[in-house]
Amino acid sequence: MIKYLFFVMAIAIVAVAITAFTPAQINDVKASVKRGEKVYTKVCLPCHMADGGGVPNMNPPLIQTSYVLGDKTKLIGIVLHGMNERVPIDGDYYSNNMAPHNDLTDQQIADVLTYVRNSFGNKASAVTPTEVKQARLKKQ
Amino acid sequence: MKKKLIVFISVLCLYQMANANTIHSTDSVIVRSGSIQPDADNAGLILPKGFGALIVTSAYGKPRHIAVTPEGYLYVKLAQPFNGNGIYLLKDKNGDGKIDDAIGFGNYGGTGIALKDGYLYASSDENVYRYKLNNQHEVTNPNDPDEIIHGLLNRREHESKSITLDNNGNIYVNIGAYSNACQVQDRVPGSPGMKPCPILDSAGGIWQFKANQMHQTYGDGVRYATGLRNVVGLDWNTQTNSLFVMQHGRDQLHDNWPKLFTVQQSAELPAECMYEIHKGDNAGWPYIYYDQIQHKKILAPEYGGDGKKTAGEDAINPIMAFPGHLAPDGLLFYTGNMFPEKYKHGAFIAFHGSWNRAPLPQEGYYVVFVPFKDGKPTGEWEVFANGFAGKPPITSARNAHRPCGLAQGPDGSLYVTDDNKGAIYRIIYTGK
Missing domain, CATH: 1.20.5 (Single alpha-helices involved in coiled-coils or other helix-helix interfaces)
Known part of the structure; x- marks a missing residue:
C-alpha cells in the first residue's frame, strides 16, 4: 500500500514537473533574453552592432558563428576575459581588442549570452548563471 | 516614325x-577614355553634375590601396590573398572600361601600393617589398621582390602599413598604434593611460626609409612623425613638397568614460584630422585629441581630461578636421586634367565609414573633396561621391561598399576601391 502511494506520488511529481516546470523554464528563457537585450545594448552593441553583424575585419559578427553557437564555457570565457589574440573566426580575422567584462554579474552574463544565442537568427540553448559561476572558477 | x-x-x-x-x-590616351561610358545608374553613386561612374570590376577579393600606370593598368593590393595572390595587375584590353585581363602575384595580404621611378612598391602588415617594372610598367620579378623594409610591428590593431614616396628617394610608412588610447588595458572602461606611452617608440607614427635600400628595419629608418594613432590615407603633395596624412581619431569616449561623455558626444568626437607633416612633428596621440566643435586640442580622459581641459601645446594643429569615426582610408591630391578646374590640386579623401557611432546611425561611407590652392585649403570639405552604403540610415557596415583606396588614371579618372564588397569604381567627368 505504501509502495503504491509512493508510486502515485512519484507519478504526480513527474506530471507536475512536465506540465508546470517546462513552461516556467520557457518563461525563464524569455525573461533572460529580455534582460539580456538590455545588457547587449549597453555593453556589446557599440562594437558588435544592433544586428549582431559586427564590423568587417575589426569586430567579429555574432551571427551563426561557431564561437557563439558552440562551447558555452569558451563563450563565457570570452566575455569574462576579453579577446586579444589573433585567431580566425570561421576563416576571418578581426583586429580590435575586446575588453574583459568580468564586472558583469553571473546573471547578466547568462542573460546576454542567452540573448545572443537566441537572436540575429541564432537558435541555441540558454546560458545559466551556474554555468557562468563555474566558468569564473576555471583557470584561463 | x-x-x-x-x-x-x-x-x-x-x-x-x-x-x-x-x-x-x-x-x-585621353581620347580613348571618351569611349568609356558610366554604368546605367552611375554604379549606385551620387555624384556632382557632369560626373559619371562605372564599376570596372568586383572580381578580385578585397582591394585596399590602388596605383595606376601611365598605360591605365591598375595595380591593387588586397587585404588578404585571393586565389593565392595578394596583388593583381588589372587591364582593360578592349577599351570598354571594364577589366578583362588579370595577373595575380604576391602571396601576402596588406594595404600599401605605389608606383615610383620604375618600381612597384607594396606592403604586407609587417614588410615593404618592391618589384622592378619593364617599360610597359609590368613587374619583372613577381615571385622574387626586393624586401626593402621588414619587421614592422603588427599587433592586430591598426596593422595596415600604408606607404607613399617623395621625389627624393624616400618612402614613408605608417605604423599604427596597437591600441585605442594607450590605456593600461586597451578599451577597458576607466583604465588609465600609460605615461609615457610606450607604444610610441615603435608605432603610432610615420617612419621614413630609403626607397632603394634592402632589408631596412627600425634602426635604419627615421621616426618622421609621432603622436599619430593610425594613418591609412596618406599622400605626398608635390606642390608643397610635403607629406599629408589622415589620422583615425580614437574611439569609445562614452563606452570607456560614460560619466564624462554622452553617447551623442562620443558619436561626433573626436575629429578625424588631416595633418601636413614635417620631420619631427608630433600630433599628440594619446595624450590629446582634437575637438572639431570647440576647435581645440583636448586632454584625453585617460590622462585626466574632462572633455574641456586643453593640452598638447607642442602638438601640431590639423589642416582640416572632419567628424568623428568616419575612418579616412585614402588620400589623393588631384593633378589631372579631366575634372573641372576647381578640383586641380585639391584633396580627395576616401572615408571607409564609421562603426563607433552606434547606437546612432553610421556615417561617412563616401569620398570627400577639399579644394586647395598653393597647398592650403580654400574652402570647406564637401561630399563628392556618396551612395556607397545605399540609402540612409546606415546601421551596419557589413553590407556596404566601403571606400578605401584612391588613384588617378592617366586620363584624370578617379579610381576608388571598396574593400568590403570588392568593387573598383572609376569616376569620370562627362560634362553632362
Whole structure:
C-alpha cells in the first residue's frame, strides 16, 4: 500500500514537473533574453552592432558563428576575459581588442549570452548563471 | 516614325562622338577614355553634375590601396590573398572600361601600393617589398621582390602599413598604434593611460626609409612623425613638397568614460584630422585629441581630461578636421586634367565609414573633396561621391561598399576601391 502511494506520488511529481516546470523554464528563457537585450545594448552593441553583424575585419559578427553557437564555457570565457589574440573566426580575422567584462554579474552574463544565442537568427540553448559561476572558477 | 527614330539616334551618336572629341582632343590616351561610358545608374553613386561612374570590376577579393600606370593598368593590393595572390595587375584590353585581363602575384595580404621611378612598391602588415617594372610598367620579378623594409610591428590593431614616396628617394610608412588610447588595458572602461606611452617608440607614427635600400628595419629608418594613432590615407603633395596624412581619431569616449561623455558626444568626437607633416612633428596621440566643435586640442580622459581641459601645446594643429569615426582610408591630391578646374590640386579623401557611432546611425561611407590652392585649403570639405552604403540610415557596415583606396588614371579618372564588397569604381567627368 505504501509502495503504491509512493508510486502515485512519484507519478504526480513527474506530471507536475512536465506540465508546470517546462513552461516556467520557457518563461525563464524569455525573461533572460529580455534582460539580456538590455545588457547587449549597453555593453556589446557599440562594437558588435544592433544586428549582431559586427564590423568587417575589426569586430567579429555574432551571427551563426561557431564561437557563439558552440562551447558555452569558451563563450563565457570570452566575455569574462576579453579577446586579444589573433585567431580566425570561421576563416576571418578581426583586429580590435575586446575588453574583459568580468564586472558583469553571473546573471547578466547568462542573460546576454542567452540573448545572443537566441537572436540575429541564432537558435541555441540558454546560458545559466551556474554555468557562468563555474566558468569564473576555471583557470584561463 | 522608324526613320525619325533612326535619324534621332544617328544625331545623338554624332553628338556623343563630337563631344568626346572636343573634351579629349589633345592626348591619345585621353581620347580613348571618351569611349568609356558610366554604368546605367552611375554604379549606385551620387555624384556632382557632369560626373559619371562605372564599376570596372568586383572580381578580385578585397582591394585596399590602388596605383595606376601611365598605360591605365591598375595595380591593387588586397587585404588578404585571393586565389593565392595578394596583388593583381588589372587591364582593360578592349577599351570598354571594364577589366578583362588579370595577373595575380604576391602571396601576402596588406594595404600599401605605389608606383615610383620604375618600381612597384607594396606592403604586407609587417614588410615593404618592391618589384622592378619593364617599360610597359609590368613587374619583372613577381615571385622574387626586393624586401626593402621588414619587421614592422603588427599587433592586430591598426596593422595596415600604408606607404607613399617623395621625389627624393624616400618612402614613408605608417605604423599604427596597437591600441585605442594607450590605456593600461586597451578599451577597458576607466583604465588609465600609460605615461609615457610606450607604444610610441615603435608605432603610432610615420617612419621614413630609403626607397632603394634592402632589408631596412627600425634602426635604419627615421621616426618622421609621432603622436599619430593610425594613418591609412596618406599622400605626398608635390606642390608643397610635403607629406599629408589622415589620422583615425580614437574611439569609445562614452563606452570607456560614460560619466564624462554622452553617447551623442562620443558619436561626433573626436575629429578625424588631416595633418601636413614635417620631420619631427608630433600630433599628440594619446595624450590629446582634437575637438572639431570647440576647435581645440583636448586632454584625453585617460590622462585626466574632462572633455574641456586643453593640452598638447607642442602638438601640431590639423589642416582640416572632419567628424568623428568616419575612418579616412585614402588620400589623393588631384593633378589631372579631366575634372573641372576647381578640383586641380585639391584633396580627395576616401572615408571607409564609421562603426563607433552606434547606437546612432553610421556615417561617412563616401569620398570627400577639399579644394586647395598653393597647398592650403580654400574652402570647406564637401561630399563628392556618396551612395556607397545605399540609402540612409546606415546601421551596419557589413553590407556596404566601403571606400578605401584612391588613384588617378592617366586620363584624370578617379579610381576608388571598396574593400568590403570588392568593387573598383572609376569616376569620370562627362560634362553632362
